[in-house]
Amino acid sequence: MQEVRILPAGDQALLVEFGRHIAPELSANVRALRQSLHRIPINGILDIIPSYASLLVEYDPSFVSSEVLSAEIRRRLPLKTEELERKQELFVLPTIYGGEFGPDLDDVADHAGLTAEEVVALHANRDYLVYLIGFTPGFPYLGSLDERIAMPRLTNPRLKIPGGSVGIAGTQTGIYPSESPGGWRLIGQTPISLFNLQADPPALLQPGVWVRFRPVDDMEFTLIKQQVTEGTYRIDRISHD
Amino acid sequence: MTKLRVLQPGMLTSVQDRGRFGYQDQGVPPAGAMDEYALRAANALCGNSIREAVLEFTMVGGSYEFVEGGSFALAGADMGARLNDHGLPLWQQCKAVAGDRLTLGWAKRGCRLYLAMSGGIDVPLVLGSRSTYLSGKFGGLHGRMPVTGDEICSQFGQEKEAALGIFSPDWIPSYESCLTARVILGPQQECFTEKGIATFLDNEYAITSQADRMGYRLEGQPIQIKGIADILTDGVPAGAVQVQSEGQPLLLLADRQTTGGYAKIACVIGADLWRLGQTKPGDLIHFQAVNLVEAQAAWRDLSKLWNRWVRS
Known part of the structure; x- marks a missing residue:
């Protein structure tokens, strides 16, 4: 997998990109990060929009800075995806x-x-x-x-x-x-x-x-x-x- | 309890609160007030929590009768508000008695006016919010705009905070027909040529008649794209400026689709987002690029001001 990119999308959202194409393993990474952010939330996150190969993480900069949020997300990488890559329901x-x-x-x-x-x-x-x-x-x-x-x-x-x-x-x-x-x-x-x-x-x-x-x-x-x-x-x- | 009967519902009226968050991963747009500044002011002036729902009027407000009186506040665009034969001030608490008629005409300045009733509007929470999502037909008043004969009530026995007594004249915003909106470039600025980005920042873009709660289609100097403007579908934040193949920008707002497949050249910063809710077709927008530090400092200043309203 290529390097994960974290880009600002305005001053209240970060786009976490695992790649730029459609692939089951990228999707598994997206789901794994979403799961991780649900299980152990980061203060200041308002909403998360997962898509094919990226997540848009919306936050309130009064509660968390983009640097801290970005570092917190990077700290959780690489994610365990084996379970999520298996065919489910x-x-x-x-x-x-x-x-x-x-x-x-x-x-x-x-x-x-x-x-x-x-x-x-x-x-x-x-x-x-x-x-x-x-x-x-x-x-x-x-x-x-x-x-x-x-x-x-x-x-x-x-x-x-x-x-x-x-x-x-x-x-x-x-x-x-x-x-x-x-x-x-x-x-x-x-x-x-x-x-x-x-x-x-x-x-x-x-x-x-x-x-x-x-x-x-x-x-x-x-x-x-x-x-x-x-x-x-x-x-x-x-x-x- | 205050109760309002709709005589004429206005051009596009809906119940809105701050928005519906936590369901964008289900494809549900946040909706919410297009101008959060005026929403917060109206609620604060009524002693409501910032979470309460208000009525949002667009361009033309309509007319209403108080079936039961109570206190309320108007904030936002000047629609020449009248209570019976008297002009009504904006940005302060007002009182009505049963039988009073509220008339709201055309917006002279700005585009949207908000009416908060003491206690907040009594409609059920749908997915955690009272906001109307018009195209999804849910939230607010049965998922639709009010129609003649509808009754809109305030919540009974809501615990109230101390109402904001005086709204400083310094806090009353002016709505310009040529707005400078600060943006952070990206996240897909590499889809555009340097010339394209310069075009976007150096020119004014007019809001076309295709402007609603979902977003505004803008018109101006075409923005040069490298190759094609299609990207792999990703999440769309409030204030995102998408550029479609013909090089014209589309500004995405409260009822936007949650994901999109067009490159985003920039996103309007949080501190300027509410101003977009007071612009209308024919108005001009000039986009000015700023960095994250400046954008977030502006947001903290605005948040501080908003906090003062509920604590004073």
């Missing part, structure tokens, strides 16, 4: 592909030179690591996509995307938890609710867990959606030891 998310639920599926297929069915098979037949929750409440950034179905974002983002939409952006895939604007290519939709204010933590998926998409048809989608609304649907979780 896997969430199976039923997903309906194409049609009105995935209006960009055909474009992704054209771009890839594949059929829509082949795109679905490549997207669904894979386990994705949840790298981070960001952008909007509960939105998981998942990786990595099979390179063959990678495609850049839309040039003109949509103003309204239905909640549950599954999208592609480059080699990332993700899910819009609630209706929002956005530029990811939409290939399907899951009826599972990804963000719940009554839950603790409110996001269903947390960095470090894994996700698999299970293709479902119209009927099963409608049925599960109803069960989710009624609160009777049990999400299929597989734990890895």
